[in-house]
Amino acid sequence: MKVLVLFGSPRKKHTYELTKAFIEGLEKDTEVEFIDTPKLNISHCMGCNYCLKEMKCFIKDDMEDILNKIEEADIIVLSSPVYFGTVTSYLKVLIDRCQPLYNKRFVLKVEDKVKKKGFLIFTAGGKNKRMIDSMNLVAKFFMLSCGAELVDTIYCLNTDDNGLDKEVLQRAHMSAKSIL
Structure with missing residues (x-):
């Protein structure tokens, strides 16, 4: 089983810890690829509709490889802090x-x-x-476009004041265990 984690935070703090708890809940033989999107070279969509004719993008950057990885994955994990009511600009x-x-x-x-x-x-x-509701709109449509059925949304609010809730970390771990 191939798990593709699309991680959108430029920092390794709360979102990273929650994602790590999810990954640790997976079976030991699970193939996990962690894509740190802030480190990628991805240009913006130009809305040119080239992909309507050719079913691929004409822009040559890291996205070519990412599209293949999304297609090959059995499980897609979209992980992001809330930035202005949505996923980070990297994602x-x-x-x-x-x-x-x-x-x-x-x-x-x-x-x-x-x-x-x-x-x-x-x-x-x-x-x-x-904030989570608005994130879900973008993320659910992304999952639909990737051919993925949304199984679970794991989130933690108020991390500025309280950090990560231990129950949410446990829930992330258990959500991963429920895959099989």
Whole structure:
């Protein structure tokens, strides 16, 4: 089983710790690839519609490899802190460049042989749950475009004041264990 973690935080703090708890809950023989998106070279989508005709993007950057990894993964984990009510810009540019995946599934109507599973991991410094609701809109559409069924959303609010809740860390660990 291949797990692809798309990690969107430029820092290794709360979101990283929560993601790590999820990964540690996976079976030992699970193949996990952790993509640290702030370290990638991904250009912005130009809205040129090249991918509608060719089913790939003409821009040559790290996204070519990421699209292949998304297609090969059995499980996709999208992990991000809340930045202004949504995923970080590192993940947003990656999500925007997934238009070829959307086109494959919703324009060409190519059916996936096996449905992927999707997990969302979010942290927010503030207390307002609406931040998570807005994150879910973007993330759920991303998962749909990747051919993944959303299985669980794991989040922790108010990390600026309280850090990570131990119960949420345990929940992340148990959510990963529930995959098989």
